[in-house]
Amino acid sequence: MRKTTTAWATATIMVVMLSPIDKPAAETSPGLTVQIAGLDRNKRFADVAAFCPASPSSAHNISPGVSWSAGPQGTRSYALLMTDPDVPKEFNLINIPGVVIPTKAPRISVFHWVLVDIPASLNVLAPGAESEGLVAGGKPIGETAHGRRGVNVYTTFLAGKAGMAGTYGGYDGPCPPANDARIHRYVIRVFALDVRTLGLSGAFDGEAVERAIEGHVLASGEAVATYTLNPSLIQRNTE
DSSP: OOGGGOOTTOTTOOOTTEEOTTOOOSOOOSBOOEEETTOOTTOBOOGGGOSSOSSOOSOOOBOOOEEEOOOOTTOOEEEEEEEEEEEESOGGGTTOTTOOBOTTSOEEEEEEEEEEEEETTOOEEOTTSSOBSOOTTOOOOEEETTEEEOBOTHHHHTTTSTTTOSOOBSBOOOOOOTTBSSOEEEEEEEEEESSSOOOOOSSOOHHHHHHHTTTTEEEEEEEEEEEOOOHHHHHHHHO
16 A cells, blocks of 8 residues: 555554444435446445555546435435445454455444535436545535545544644545455445435534434435455455
């Protein structure tokens, strides 16, 4: 993993963006069908979607295309969250030479994509709609033509990294530890809501969204992608 694009091993990482892996979704209601574009047969993200790509290219950290079925009658907006529930809980093990993080090591969940107030008329986000590449210091939070961006985990993970610190809004992709024996999953959840806006502003995070949607979910659904930077797992993840 490139040292210039990650601060996984930083001892001063704040964890206010993290939520327990076993925290349930806000509500379970009639299902939405969620689809992620550009995945291979193993549901692996293409390298262009990664914050730290396994195969360096001229383009990376491009948000994937996501679509979902229309919500039920009464849907006034959608919210979208993408989490990685496989982040090792012990940060001091991450990317340490000679150390392998076992698959059964304790894990936490972090938010890679936070988008709310998506218009009810919209059920497709085209590839690149939320990120056209890696932006040092992050993309702006707040209003866009397709919803309101919150902050993702890189806001805290890179807070102490010179040249990279900033407020990271919307989508920023996978950057799992290269020494992790577990292939990481990336869960995209979409919620159909009975309100036009959740009333969130400023640097709100995924946990704030989960609290705000309580009592407003008419339907929800999810899709899962995978990614790894572990050289011993990459071939298996792409076969």
